[in-house]
Amino acid sequence: MVVGEVIQERELIIIGGGPGGYNAAIRAAQLGIEVTLIEKEKLGGICLSKGCIPSKLYAHTADKLGDWKHLQQLGIEAGEPKFDIERHHNYMQQTVTSLQKGVEVLCKANKIEVITGSASFMTGNRIGVESGDTFEMYKYEKVIIATGASSYIPEEIDTRFNHVYSAQDIYGIQEVPEHLVIYGSDYIALEAATSFNAMGSKVTIVIDGGTDFGFDTDINKELSRVLKKSKVKVIKDTVIETVEESDEQVTLYLMKQDEKLTIEGSHLLVSIGFRPNTKELGLEALSIETDDNGFLVVNEFSETTEKNVYAVGDVTIGPVLAVKAIKQGKVAADHIAGKTPELNLRYIPTVVHTSIPIAYAGLTEEEARDEGYQVTTGQFAMAGNGYASIAGKKEGLVKLIKDGETDLLLGVHMIGQGAIGMISSGITALEMAARDEDLSYPFYPHPSFNEGWLEALESMTGEAIHVPPNKQKKEAEPVGS
Structure with missing residues (x-):
């Protein structure tokens, strides 16, 4: 290995070229800062x-595969579609490559020095960068760690199995x-479930230790109904014991309370969380506080x-989302x-690109109640x-949550x-501390999906036009009064 002879000085070094790093x-x-960006693979990161x-x-x-029946209803002659995964992969690679080149062009246009290599901290504000057979040393004034996280696979599952996939490699499947x-019920698991279901796979979701998907109660109910209608099987409140693989299948041995279950499938996706990419960073040279799982503690x-x-x-600690x-990164x-x-993560949005998309921000009904609000909801x-x-x-619903005393909007689901x-x-309204009158006053275009908002708002006061009166009365009653 060739070691650089001089320690090079840099104003700002950023380790990691994913969404946080390159932004x-x-x-x-x-803002006029000289920037050096170190990325060991491709710009754009895992995201x-x-x-x-x-x-x-x-x-x-x-979504396109699911449209063909509706096209026939519209009078558009279209036979049942066929899916070619090889052509799909080619298009995906073209898209990814194009976007990666776009990030490269932006970095070059902004005069950002990009170094390909693996970085690790040394003492004295220094970072070593290994790239192939060379090793260079840099001294920084400021540094940003943006190395991301990797899928967590429990020890009961052998990652060497050929038919076991993590959240970060399932879309490379051939x-x-x-x-x-x-195995898992987060947004990644749900997106994969409905995507592969539409492509012809039989899908079984095994929820790790929980009884729902972690959304507001009414969203959970509607999602469960949609999954059942799509013949996606959901097994709740389980703990994995062992996983075995043969040439043709993967077998999961589970415990559901006191009952033993055996689930067999051709492939297994594990999506139950992440762990930070910090092992090779040399953080022992620094005094950085972390949580129990190694995520870095940061301030506002x-x-x-x-x-x-x-x-x-x-x-860092918090939701594993590119929007965060x-x-x-900008902050x-x-x-x-x-x-x-x-920076305040209270109203960070969560979106799930399932066959019936999900989006929410703010408090769920249960969370609002736990925080002491007199909750009123509209649906x-x-x-x-x-x-x-x-x-x-026509699937789905809109649910809005407000404080019954102040009319302050608390959550949008x-x-x-x-x-x-x-x-x-919804995020804008929450950030601006909007009340229901602020949202019901403006015009809503007709016809549009947006009108669902107005109907949900007006159902809080029993004034929704397209909601039966008995249902509005039930939803409008404050909880906890």
């Missing part, structure tokens, strides 16, 4: 190459599974407990540049929405077509 790099460069983009492409494909068993400016060291994205990484860059940004089933009928997308696009309005 931080570009924002810092915009672009194996996570966000591939999973949403699969979801998009599944065949449509005959029977995909999914994304500063760690080590001076001049920031951290953003999945490597992007925001934290860290702003703070390094001397600005006073603000509207999308089956009563005119545009949903036109589009053949949606399942159904258009939910992911509409959640931005």
Whole structure:
């Protein structure tokens, strides 16, 4: 190995080129900071190459596969579609490569120095970078850790099995599974379940130790109904004991309370959480506080407990979401540049690109009750929405939650077509401390999915036009009064 002779000085070093890292790099460069970005693989990170983009492409494909029956209803002659996974992979790779090149172009345009290699901390504000047969040493003024996280696989599951996949490699699969068993119930598990179900797989979801999907109660109920209708089997409240693999199948041995269960499938996806990518970073050279799982503790400016060291994205405590990484990256860059940004994760949105999309922000009904609010809710089933009928997308509902005393909006929960696009309005309303009158006053375009909001709002006061009176009365009664 060739070792560099001189320690090179840099103003800002960013370790990791995923959404958090490259957004931080570009924002810092915009603010006049000289930036060096170190990435051991491709810019864009796991999100672009194996996570966000591939999973949403699969979801998009599944949605198109589900449209053919509606096309026939519209009078458009179309036979039952056939899915070619090889052509799909080619398109996915073209999309990923194009986006990666786009990030490269942006970094170059912003005069960001990009180094390919593996970085690790040394003492004295130094970072060593190993790239092939060379090793260089850099001294930094400030540094941002943006190394992300990797799928957690429990020790009961042998990762060497050929038919066992993590959340970060399932979309590299070369065949449509005959029977995909999914161990986990997070958004990644749900997206994979409905995508592969649409592509022809039999799907079984095994919920790890829980009895629902972690959404608001009414969203859980609607999702369960939709999954049952799609013939996706859900087994709740289980604990995995062992997993075995033969040439043709994967077998899970589970405990459900005192009952032993055996589940057999052609493939297994495990999606029950993540662990931070910090093992090879040499963090022992620093004094950074972490939680029990190794995620880094940061403040509202994304500063760690080590001076001049920031951290953003999945490597930090909090939801493993690209939207969090992007925001934290910009906040860290702003703070390094001397600005006073603000970051609060209370209203971070969660979106799930299932066959019936899910989006929410703010408190669930149960959480609002636990925080002491006198809860009032309003709901509207999308089956009563005119545009949903036109589009053949009548599944789902809108649920809004407010404080019955102050009328302050507390939470927005949606399942159904258009939910992911509409959640931005909910986030804005929550951030601006909107009350129900602020949301019911404006015009809502007709016909549109958005009208579901107005109906849910008006059902709080028994004034919704397309909700039966007896149902409105029940929903409008404050809980905890």
